[in-house]
Amino acid sequence: MLRSEHGRTDATGRLHAAVADAPHTVAHGQDIRPRGQECRSGDQLLPVGTRVTPAVLGMAAAAGYDTLSAVPRPRVDVFVLGDELLGEGLPHDGLIRDALGPMLPPWLRALGAEVTAVRRIGDAEDALHEALRASDADVVVTTGGTAAGPVDHVHPTLRRIGAELLVDGVQVRPGHPMLLARTKDDQHLVGLPGNPLAAVSGLLTLAEPLLRTLAARPAPEPYTLPLRDGVQGHPYDTRLVPVSLRGDRALPLLYNGPAMLRGIAAADALAVVPPGGARPGQEAELLDLPWASGGIEVCFT
Ligand SMILES: Nc1nc2c(c(=O)[nH]1)N[C@H]1C(S)=C(S)[C@@H](COP(=O)(O)OP(=O)(O)OC[C@H]3O[C@@H](n4cnc5c(N)ncnc54)[C@H](O)[C@@H]3O)O[C@H]1N2
Numbered sequence: 603m604l605r606s607e608h609g610r611t612d613a614t615g616r617l618h619a620a621v622a623d624a625p626h627t628v629a630h631g632q633d634i635r636p637r638g639q640e641c642r643s644g645d646q647l648l649p650v651g652t653r654v655t656p657a658v659l660g661m662a663a664a665a666g667y668d669t670l671s672a673v674p675r676p677r678v679d680v681f682v683l684g685d686e687l688l689g690e691g692l693p694h695d696g697l698i699r700d701a702l703g704p705m706l707p708p709w710l711r712a713l714g715a716e717v718t719a720v721r722r723i724g725d726a727e728d729a730l731h732e733a734l735r736a737s738d739a740d741v742v743v744t745t746g747g748t749a750a751g752p753v754d755h756v757h758p759t760l761r762r763i764g765a766e767l768l769v770d771g772v773q774v775r776p777g778h779p780m781l782l783a784r785t786k787d788d789q790h791l792v793g794l795p796g797n798p799l800a801a802v803s804g805l806l807t808l809a810e811p812l813l814r815t816l817a818a819r820p821a822p823e824p825y826t827l828p829l830r831d832g833v834q835g836h837p838y839d840t841r842l843v844p845v846s847l848r849g850d851r852a853l854p855l856l857y858n859g860p861a862m863l864r865g866i867a868a869a870d871a872l873a874v875v876p877p878g879g880a881r882p883g884q885e886a887e888l889l890d891l892p893w894a895s896g897g898i899e900v901c902f903t
């Protein structure tokens with residue numbers, strides 16, 4: 603192989619190796635890519651379980667693959683329960699805006715799910731039963747109705763369809779009534795509490811591991827950072843508190859009550875605060891929010 607700049611082109615356009623004033627020796631095999639430089643037939647190019655990124659697609663094409671076997675994204679139906687929820691405008695007369703209908707679909711997509719339906723179901727038990735019976739999603743996420751009040755229909759509906767409760771409440775605040783059930787052989791239900799920050803707790807601690815497992819993704823490495831300020835604890839339960847990451851410290855944010863979203867909207871992560879609380883400077887485990895870690899599909903539409 604002779605590069606044009608290493609030779610001389612004559613009047614007829616032919617390239618010659620010899621250049622009178624700057625002879626360039628061309629070694630045998632120079633500028634030729636030998637076969638098998640990057641891989642040999644039968645080499646494993648990537649470990650099983652690798653996410654199919656654009657770079658993986660390109661490499662697969664370069665290696666001559668026409669198809670790839672991949673674990674599909676889990677399909678998720680979202681059912682938003684509650685007669686008190688408004689779809690637009692200002693809250694009034696005891697009615698409040700539905701914060702979870704707009705929040706969950708892009709968040710679930712950021713966790714690697716394909717959102718196949720988002721339905722407002724109200725507080726009618728039969729409507730929830732019918733919606734659940736008709737759903738063929740891999741995962742159903744419900745919001746609200748996890749407690750034991752007269753219009754909390756999640757538990758009664760799960761009993762009615764003979765679902766197996768795998769997690770029925772946790773020692774975590776906010777979010778203690780969150781639940782996980784197997785509704786069919788190939789379907790799970792995550793019951794998120796209605797309080798919006800309690801729903802986020804359930805999303806990150808029940809829905810995220812379930813979606814990750816169904817998609818065969820590895821768990822993120824746990825990590826800790828020192829808390830800049832102390833955080834009051836619950837006497838018996840673990841608290842999840844929105845924090846903003848500032849250098850090598852996590853700053854606990856205000857407005858972290860179960861019904862509040864102002865803290866989490868400004869947060870990078872949730873800090874895991876053990877029962878009894880945490881002192882300033884104490885190390886806390888952090889659960890990253892998907893857009894802060896930039897990990898998976900940060901696509902919001
Ligand atoms: N007897 C008890 N009652 C409750 C307890 C308890 O321990 N004993 N715990 C409370 C806590 S904490 C939570 S969290 C809630 C969870 O109950 P539900 O999942 O049944 O939630 P709801 O009653 O349906 O709603 C609670 C709260 O959140 C509002 N909400 C509901 N959906 C939405 C939405 N899509 N967007 C915005 N806000 C929403 C709803 O209006 C209520 O104010 O149980 C407590 N009760």
Ligand code: MOO
Pocket residue numbers: 774775776777778779795797799800860861
């Ligand atoms: O689940 Mo509640 O405080 O634990 O929001």
